Amino acid sequence: MRKAVIILIIAAVAVLGGLLVIGMTASTDPDAEYNYKYETASSFMSDSGYLQTPSEGNQFVILTYHIYNENSSTSITTNPIIWQFKILAGGLEYGSSSMTFLHPGYKLVDIPKGSDTTCVQVFEIPETYSIKDLSVSVKILNNLKIEYNNTLAV
Numbered sequence: 001m002r003k004a005v006i007i008l009i010i011a012a013v014a015v016l017g018g019l020l021v022i023g024m025t026a027s028t029d030p031d032a033e034y035n036y037k038y039e040t041a042s043s044f045m046s047d048s049g050y051l052q053t054p055s056e057g058n059q060f061v062i063l064t065y066h067i068y069n070e071n072s073s074t075s076i077t078t079n080p081i082i083w084q085f086k087i088l089a090g091g092l093e094y095g096s097s098s099m100t101f102l103h104p105g106y107k108l109v110d111i112p113k114g115s116d117t118t119c120v121q122v123f124e125i126p127e128t129y130s131i132k133d134l135s136v137s138v139k140i141l142n143n144l145k146i147e148y149n150n151t152l153a154v
Helices: 002-025 096-103
Strands: 032-041 058-069 083-089 092-095 116-126 135-140 146-148
Touching: 002 096, 032 135, 058 083, 092 116, 096 116
Parallel strands: 032 146
Antiparallel strands: 032 058, 058 116, 083 092, 083 135
């Protein structure tokens, strides 16, 4: 009986040790890195040459973001449904506007491993907010590990 307990203890220690080694050697590198900048605008010219203006009492926030696929073996989409940036102003969150699709910087592409691209999302917020009143949050709707990297060019 005593031998069985000792063998169980040795086996448990071996299993825990193996799990610790696996945990310490598991990659902590992100799948993707991103950076962004944003500015307010009263209008922008679409790809088709039409002046786009926000609804009355609003302004645009043009968020330009750069994505680098560092480690994901599957390509990473720039789809704004997946990359859900939000502009935070006055305690409220603003999601990207359908105007995103009209902006010349918008592109829907897949980024293969080792590649990068720059994209745009457009937001409409009340014109009472200045750039200093704004902040940004991002949520990505897939299992990618993402990391903000302010050294990526935008």
